[in-house]
Amino acid sequence: MEIAFYTAAAVAVIATLGVVIGKNPVHALLCLVVSLLAVAMVFFSLGAPFAGILEMIVYAGAIMVLFVFVVMMLNLGEETVAQEKQWLKPGAWAMPALLSAVLLVQWLLVLPESAAAGAQTVDARQVGITLYGPYVLIVELVSMLLLAAMVTAWHIGRREPTE
Amino acid sequence: MWNAVVAWFTPEVVTVLIAMIKTVVILLTVVIGSAIIIFIERRLLGLWQGRYGPNRVGPQGIFQLAADMVKMFFKEDWTPPFVDKLTFWIAPMVAMSALLLAFVVIPVTPSWGVIDMNIGILFFLAMAGLGVYAVMLAGWSSNSKYALLGGVRSAAQTVTYEVFMGISVMGVVALTGSFNLRDIVLAQQDTWYVIPQFLGFLTFAIAGVAVAHRAPFDLPEAEQELAAGYQTEYSGLKWGMFYVGEYIGVVVVSAIIVTLFCGGWLGPGPEWLAPLWFVAKVMLFVVLMILMRAAMPRPRYDQLMDLGWKVCLPLTVLNLLATGAYILYTGSTP
Numbered sequence: 001m002e003i004a005f006y007t008a009a010a011v012a013v014i015a016t017l018g019v020v021i022g023k024n025p026v027h028a029l030l031c032l033v034v035s036l037l038a039v040a041m042v043f044f045s046l047g048a049p050f051a052g053i054l055e056m057i058v059y060a061g062a063i064m065v066l067f068v069f070v071v072m073m074l075n076l077g078e079e080t081v082a083q084e085k086q087w088l089k090p091g092a093w094a095m096p097a098l099l100s101a102v103l104l105v106q107w108l109l110v111l112p113e114s115a116a117a118g119a120q121t122v123d124a125r126q127v128g129i130t131l132y133g134p135y136v137l138i139v140e141l142v143s144m145l146l147l148a149a150m151v152t153a154w155h156i157g158r159r160e161p162t163e
Numbered sequence: 164m165w166n167a168v169v170a171w172f173t174p175e176v177v178t179v180l181i182a183m184i185k186t187v188v189i190l191l192t193v194v195i196g197s198a199i200i201i202f203i204e205r206r207l208l209g210l211w212q213g214r215y216g217p218n219r220v221g222p223q224g225i226f227q228l229a230a231d232m233v234k235m236f237f238k239e240d241w242t243p244p245f246v247d248k249l250t251f252w253i254a255p256m257v258a259m260s261a262l263l264l265a266f267v268v269i270p271v272t273p274s275w276g277v278i279d280m281n282i283g284i285l286f287f288l289a290m291a292g293l294g295v296y297a298v299m300l301a302g303w304s305s306n307s308k309y310a311l312l313g314g315v316r317s318a319a320q321t322v323t324y325e326v327f328m329g330i331s332v333m334g335v336v337a338l339t340g341s342f343n344l345r346d347i348v349l350a351q352q353d354t355w356y357v358i359p360q361f362l363g364f365l366t367f368a369i370a371g372v373a374v375a376h377r378a379p380f381d382l383p384e385a386e387q388e389l390a391a392g393y394q395t396e397y398s399g400l401k402w403g404m405f406y407v408g409e410y411i412g413v414v415v416v417s418a419i420i421v422t423l424f425c426g427g428w429l430g431p432g433p434e435w436l437a438p439l440w441f442v443a444k445v446m447l448f449v450v451l452m453i454l455m456r457a458a459m460p461r462p463r464y465d466q467l468m469d470l471g472w473k474v475c476l477p478l479t480v481l482n483l484l485a486t487g488a489y490i491l492y493t494g495s496t497p
Contacts, residue, residue, distance in 0.1 A: 069318040069319070
């Protein structure tokens with residue numbers, strides 16, 4: 001299981017780098033899909049199959065499809081690639097790299113103490129009981145937020161009655 | 164020497180080897196079966212439309228498939244210069260492998276099956292969700308208007324139909340109390356779920372046909388208006404992969420319907436009949452899908468969307484609510 005974890009994690013890191021440095025928007029999105037699948041694999045190897053498969057269904061199977069859909073509709077051409085090249089000048093790396101380095105140091109300091117991976121398998125039943133037990137208020141709030149988003153989308157997408 | 168060979172076959176190695184052989188047999192059966200269904204479909208369509216269909220190559224035309232394969236292998240595999248090469252090559256591979264991978268969770272008989280996963284049905288939904296990338300990437304990378312329109316249509320159609328596909332199986336999952344497909348089959352010993360979950364069965368079958376891009380839900384490749392849709396720029400083997408992928412989709416969707424709603428391998432008779440029951444049921448649904456293609460007109464695109472969001476989605480939610488109420492009322496927590 002450890003080998004699976006480290007390979008999947010390495011794939012995730014490389015694919016995410018591909019998202020950041022990719023110049024073609026669709027290729028970058030494909031890298032993001034690979035990265036999400038690798039993160040799902042990390043969940044599997046940590047003993048959380050339900051979270052992993054939801055990551056695949058919801059993120060890779062639905063949300064990223066909509067991303068690719070939008071990029072297809074925009075029909076970005078060669079200009080975007082040129083623009084991306086311009087944005088990726090060496091200077092643009094400095095600040096994000098510094099911030100990530102700070103996070104990495106903190107992470108390395110904190111993580112070894114709290115790491116207890118794969119101790120037990122968290123299945124769908126436990127996830128459900130936790131969601132509708134201690135976290136039921138948050139679940140309800142999220143559902144209201146989604147309802148508001150749906151009403152907004154309906155309002156924007158509605159056709160005005162023509163006189 | 165001989166002793167060394169025998170010693171190498173420890174019980175663990177033998178178990179692994181048997182599992183691998185079973186997997187390869189299932190894989191070959193699905194792929195070759197899907198290819199044979201292409202021929203069966205052409206003959207059946209001919210029968211229902213009052214013509215012969217391909218009947219020249221060999222007795223009753225059974226070697227038509229071999230002739231087509233030879234043709235496909237020796238055709239030039241032409242990649243047009245204006246396409247995006249990477250995605251153009253990935254798309255047919257995804258088309259063939261995504262739904263083929265979904266077959267691993269299906270229990271064929273009590274002792275045969277590739278993986279026994281606790282999240283079996285969710286794995287099928289995930290693979291069906293990834294399958295849409297084939298059509299979208301093919302549509303986008305081809306750099307042509309017809310292909311792009313096909314890809315856009317496919318994305319919207321699949322997202323719509325996946326939403327209620329997931330909800331429609333949840334009634335079955337709630338009654339069984341497990342996502343595991345083997346448990347779901349065993350829970351149907353007395354009654355097949357097609358009776359208590361009839362609404363779920365109907366909506367899942369509709370969504371399954373839509374996910375497999377079969378007529379009447381084949382708008383991504385509607386040949387009257389979009390040339391061949393997302394496949395327009397493909398030729399040779401890559402086109403062949405899309406073609407076989409479509410029939411693999413038909414087989415996998417039929418097998419999932421059989422497993423979820425029609426008792427999988429269960430049937431009267433001795434145990435060795437189990438694989439035959441499974442294959443017979445799957446073939447029944449495959450033939451039904453071919454009959455749908457022969458009999459039904461293709462809806463308009465907005466009608467397709469209306470059917471998904473305004474009819475099927477509310478029906479599945481109602482079905483799930485009623486199932487939940489029933490389980491609470493009888494107090495049978497599985």
